[in-house]
Structure formats: structure tokens, C-alpha cells
Amino acid sequence: xxxxxxxxxxxxxxxxxxxxxxxxxxxxxxxxxxxxxxxxxxxxxxxxxxxxxxxxxxxxxxxxxxxxxxxxxxxxxxxxxxxxxxxxxxxxxxxxxxxxxxxxxxxxxxxxxxxxxxxxxxxxxxxxxxxxxxxxxxxxxxxxxxxxxxxxxxxxxxxxxxxxxxxxxxxxxxxxxxxxxxxxxxxxxxxxxxxxxxxxxxxxxxxxxxxxxxxxxxxxxxxxxxxxxxxxxxxxxxxxxxxxxxxxxxxxxxxxxxxxxxxxxxxxxxxxxxxxxxxxxxxxxxxxxxxxxxxxxxxxxxxxxxxxxxxxxxxxxxxxxxxxxxxxxxxxxxxxxxxxxxxxxxxxxxxxxxxxxxxxxxxxxxxxxxxxxxxxxxxxxxxxxxxxxxxxxxxxxxxxxxxxxxxxxxxxxxxxxxxxxxxxxxxxxxxxxxxxxxxxxxxxxxxxxxx
Numbered sequence: 527x528x529x530x531x532x533x534x535x536x537x538x539x540x541x542x543x544x545x546x547x548x549x550x551x552x553x554x555x556x557x558x559x560x561x562x563x564x565x566x567x568x569x570x571x572x573x574x575x576x577x578x579x580x581x582x583x584x585x586x587x588x589x590x591x592x593x594x595x596x597x598x599x600x601x602x603x604x605x606x607x608x609x610x611x612x613x614x615x616x617x618x619x620x621x622x623x624x625x626x627x628x629x630x631x632x633x634x635x636x637x638x639x640x641x642x643x644x645x646x647x648x649x650x651x652x653x654x655x656x657x658x659x660x661x662x663x664x665x666x667x668x669x670x671x672x673x674x675x676x677x678x679x680x681x682x683x684x685x686x687x688x689x690x691x692x693x694x695x696x697x698x699x700x701x702x703x704x705x706x707x708x709x710x711x712x713x714x715x716x717x718x719x720x721x722x723x724x725x726x727x728x729x730x731x732x733x734x735x736x737x738x739x740x741x742x743x744x745x746x747x748x749x750x751x752x753x754x755x756x757x758x759x760x761x762x763x764x765x766x767x768x769x770x771x772x773x774x775x776x777x778x779x780x781x782x783x784x785x786x787x788x789x790x791x792x793x794x795x796x797x798x799x800x801x802x803x804x805x806x807x808x809x810x811x812x813x814x815x816x817x818x819x820x821x822x823x824x825x826x827x828x829x830x831x832x833x834x835x836x837x838x839x840x841x842x843x844x845x846x847x848x849x850x851x852x853x854x855x856x857x858x859x860x861x862x863x864x865x866x867x868x869x870x871x872x873x874x875x876x877x878x879x880x881x882x883x884x885x886x887x888x889x890x891x892x893x894x895x896x897x898x899x900x901x902x903x904x905x906x907x908x909x910x911x912x913x914x915x916x917x918x919x920x921x922x923x924x925x926x927x928x929x930x931x932x933x934x935x936x937x938x939x940x941x942x943x944x945x946x947x948x949x950x951x952x953x954x955x956x957x958x959x960x961x962x963x964x965x966x967x968x969x970x971x972x973x974x975x976x977x
Contacts, residue, residue, distance in 0.1 A: 528755040529711045529970050530762050531577060531718075531963070532744065533632065535568065536728070536932075538718030539944050544737040547745030548946060551762060555948040559941030564851055565815040565871075566657050566768035566942070567904075567933045571960060574631065575765055576713065577611040578964030580852035585610035586634070587853055587865045588812045589904055592819055594861055594969060597802045599810065604645065604661075606638040607876050614964055615640035618711055621973045628712035630700045642703050642712070644668065644696075646680055662676055671699045683717070685896045686911045686921075690739040693718040697747040701754070708754050710812030711971050714747070716740060722847045723770040725909045727929035761952065761970060765963055766943030768932045773877050776925040777838040779809040779816045779870055780882035780902070786832055788825070789882060797890035798883045800902050810866065811878040811903030814933035817866025829868050838876030840934060843869040877931035886923050894920045906931065 534778040542549040555870070562571050563580065565588065573579075573586035581587045590601040606613065606629075612620075615627035616639055628642035629635040635645055640663065658677050658901045660668040672678075675698055683692040693716045700714050710759035718740040722732035744764075752760050779802070783789040790804035802808060807829050818829055826844045841847075844867060848854040850902060853865040860867070872878055880903030883889045892900045894915075896908045905921070912922040936942055941957050953966055 527710065527970060527972075528708060528751075528760050529629075529967055530751055531575075531710075531711070531713045531967060532747075532762070532764045533572060533713060533715045533767055534740070534764060535571075535717055535767040536770045537764070537823075537943055538728070538769055541719075542944075544734060545741035545744075547748065548764060551748075551764065551948050552944075552946045554950075556950050556952055557944055557946045558953070558955060560766055560781045560943045560945040561940045561959045562669075562766075562768045562935075562943060563960045564853070564935045566935060567813050567815060568767065571767045572632055572715070573609060573611075574960040575767075575963055576613040577609060579611045579960050580961060581865070582849070582852050582855040582858070583611050585864055588810055588817055590812065590902075591864055592810060592817070594819070599802065599902055600899070601901065602633070602902070604634055604636040604647065605842065606635050606707065606828055608634055613638065614711065614713065614967055616966060617701065617964075618670070618971050618973055619835070622971065625971060626703070626707060626712040627920040628700070628709040628714070630703075630712060631696045631715040631717075632713055633715070638663070640709075641707075642667075642700075642709055644671075644699060644703070646678060646683060646829065648680065653713060666770070667703060671702055674702055675699055684898070685908055688721045688909065690718050690736070690743065693740060694743050697743050701747065701750045702894035703770070704751065705754060708751070711967060716744065718743075720770070721909060724906050724930040727772050728770045729772070730929065734863075760948070762946075762948040763952070763963070763967070764946040765960070766945070769942035770930040770932045771874050773875050773928060773931045775838045775873075775876040776928065777836065777870075777872065777876060778879050778880055778881050779811060779818065779833065780880060781884060782832055782836075783807045783809065783818070783829070784882055784884065788829070791882060794890075797893070798888045799890055800882050801904075802817050808882070808902065809870070809878070811880040812933060813904055813931050814874075814877050816870035816872075816878045816903075818868040818870065823860060823867055826867050831870075833870050836874065838873055838878075839870060840873045841871040843871070861886050864893045867920045871934050872931075874936060877906070877928060877933075879925055881923075889923060892925065896921065 627640040629640040643663035648655040745933040912920040
């Protein structure tokens with residue numbers, strides 16, 4: 527048996543009307559509502575998908591990790607070792623060491639123990655330049671893939687020209703890598719639906735067109751893998767990571783903290799830089815979720831009161847609320863938690879910026895660049911260009927350009943995306959949580975039968 531699990535951000539039930547390959551898969555098997563969990567952002571969702579655990583257990587609470595001991599924030603950190611819980615490939619190998627596994631373009635999978643691994647890892651040269659590269663297991667694999675398919679189009683993976691080319695390369699490189707010794711269990715990340723839905727809105731013409739573009743690649747991927755392993759030996763699973771919703775409002779938690787005298791900046795030649803060490807409070811802004819980190823936990827009530835009742839804010843969580851939300855384990859020491867001391871959840875029609883400057887003239891130089899590592903949070907404006915500054919590549923600061931976001935949980939309908947299985951006997955559940963999928967995959971791989 528071979529299990530191919532596709533992880534697809536932005537997938538909605540209504541999109542199947544524009545995705546005939548996925549619709550056929552759902553019609554012949556099962557399609558049930560799926561709850562991403564909280565927060566519904568990329569790294570925590572993929573961690574839940576691959577570990578079967580909540581953030582309190584796997585430790586991934588956002589798309590960035592803040593180390594309280596060193597006052598160091600790193601966005602989009604890539605090592606697999608940042609997870610506190612074993613992932614599917616670890617758990618399967620422990621029980622069935624002869625089964626081959628693959629983690630293909632999942633974030634935070636660098637140095638994963640899977641037999642096949644690939645994700646972007648550009649090389650930083652001494653002169654400051656960058657050479658496009660991918661981390662692979664086995665190590666020589668990327669050089670071989672590059673000869674066959676060309677360089678991975680990193681500029682199409684994120685940024686203002688992101689498009690189907692990156693998902694196409696991911697799908698085709700997986701097939702190329704799988705031909706020699708096809709994995710028995712593979713997780714493949716196909717990001718294409720993320721782009722236009724955030725740029726122009728999830729119901730915009732470009733976003734709806736993206737459904738058809740990705741479906742064509744998924745159809746080819748499934749057909750090609752089936753040709754390798756045999757249709758009778760293949761089960762295809764598709765998990766929507768989250769739903770992207772229309773947004774028309776933005777909040778700026780770091781500016782609110784600064785105006786309250788809690789956030790500090792340094793004046794530099796490159797503009798104002800957030801001073802994490804000197805700040806009593808600052809926010810890691812991540813789509814519709816903000817993690818507020820405090821120097822003194824006694825400030826939690828004061829900070830929470832700053833945000834409660836504000837336009838664009840749905841919930842403000844602290845203390846026991848964080849345990850109830852699955853972000854902190856019961857009795858877990860504050861220093862051991864990666865979660866903010868206060869967590870801000872936006873309303874479904876609002877999102878949160880990382881902006882901390884009060885005057886755009888003092889914005890740091892990296893604010894107008896594609897720089898996913900230096901910004902203290904996620905920046906969807908990197909999907910846009912400031913055309914007034916062309917031919918210079920510049921990212922705008924106009925928050926009204928962002929038309930779609932995700933991360934908050936709809937209290938009325940938490941099962942906002944879908945799970946598809948090519949076989950009807952994969953599950954008899956009428957609805958699933960993201961944490962259920964790892965168990966389904968393990969059972970299909972015979973792991974539970976042998977424990």
C-alpha cells in the first residue's frame with residue numbers, strides 16, 4: 527500500500543466545482559469537513575497534520591519562534607527538530623522500519639528522518655549574494671532534480687510574482703524522486719491556492735482561476751504516481767490546511783503597544799528597528815493571530831485590556847484561556863512555552879500587521895523588501911508591488927491591498943476546509959480535526975496494527 531497525502535492551503539468545499547480531478551477523487555471516495563485547529567496558520571497546521579498533536583504538545587504556535595531566554599525571534603525557521611512531538615515519518619519508521627517515507631516541501635522539515643526530503647534552502651555566499659538551492663535527503667538529490675527540471679523557482683514560491691510554477695515544480699520533482707524507490711507514505715505540500723486568495727480575495731477571478739491551475743497539476747501528480755505504484759496499491763488523501771476569508775480591515779498591535787509606552791525601538795540608519803530586549807511588550811503578528819510577549823507577566827491584564835473591545839479584535843486570550851485553546855500545556859512553566867503571554871485573535875474580516883513605526887518615513891528599509899526573516903511577523907504585502915516605485919522592486923505599506931487572510935477560528939463553523947480520501951473505507955467519520963489525520967495515515971500504514 528502507498529499513501530499519498532497532499533497538503534493544500536486555502537482549499538474550500540465549494541472549490542471542487544472548479545477542480546474536476548479532486549471532485550472525481552471525492553466522488554469515488556470520501557469528502558468530509560475538516561477543522562484546521564487553532565491557530566489556522568501554516569506551520570502549526572502542518573505540525574498538527576504530521577504529529578496528530580495540538581500546539582501545546584508539538585510546540586509550533588506560529589510561523590515564527592521566539593526564544594525568551596535569548597530574546598531572539600526567528601520567522602520561518604526550517605529544522606524538523608523544532609517539533610516537540612515525533613512526526614509521521616518518525617512514528618512509522620519506529621514500528622515499520624522498512625517502509626519508505628517522504629516529506630516534500632513541508633515547512634520545518636529540514637533534516638527530517640524521512641527517506642525523501644526536499645525544501646528550499648538558498649545558500650548565502652560570503653559576498654552577500656544568494657545561490658538558489660534546496661535541502662534534500664539524500665543530499666545529492668537536488669543537483670539531480672535541477673538537471674532534469676531546472677532550478678526550483680523560488681521567486682514563484684513567495685512574493686509578488688508567486689504562481690503555479692512553484693507547485694508544478696514541487697509535484698514534478700516529487701515524481702522524479704519517487705521513480706527509483708517510491709515511498710510508501712508521502713506528504714506533499716502544494717501552496718498555489720494561497721497566493722491569489724490573499725492578494726485579491728478568495729472569491730476573486732484570479733483565486734478561482736488558481737483552483738483550475740492547481741487541479742491540473744494534482745491530476746497529473748496522482749496519475750504519474752499511480753503509474754509508478756499501481757492504482758490498486760495507491761490511496762490518495764487531500765487535506766485542506768485552512769480557509770482564506772475576505773478581509774477589509776487591519777489592526778496594528780505593535781503600534782498600540784508603542785503608543786501605550788510598552789514597545790521600544792532603536793533609531794538606526796536603516797530606519798526604526800524593534801528593540802525586543804528593551805520592550806515591555808511586543809507582538810509577533812501572524813495573519814489573524816498576534817502573540818504578545820511580555821517582559822513581566824504581571825503586565826498581562828493591562829495588555830489584554832488594551833485590545834479587548836477594539837475594532838477587528840474577536841478574542842484576547844491569557845492565562846487559563848491559553849490552556850483551553852490548546853496553546854499551552856496544563857502546568858507548563860512560562861519559560862518553556864513558545865506561546866505569547868497574551869494572544870489576540872482577529873475577527874474573521876480583519877488581519878494583523880507587524881508594523882511598529884508610527885510614521886512611514888521611519889519604517890525600516892526591510893519593510894519595503896521581501897524579507898521574511900527580519901520582519902517580526904508575517905507580511906502579506908510581500909505579495910504586492912508598489913508600482914509607483916518601479917523599476918525598483920518595492921513592497922507597499924498600504925494595508926488595504928490585502929484582500930484575504932486566515933488563522934482565526936470561526937466559532938460557528940470550525941470545520942472550514944475539507945478532507946478527501948480516494949477510498950470510502952478510509953474513515954467513517956462525518957467530520958475530522960487536523961489532529962485526526964496522522965492516525966488515519968498510520969493505520970493505513972499498518973502502524974497501529976503492530977503496536
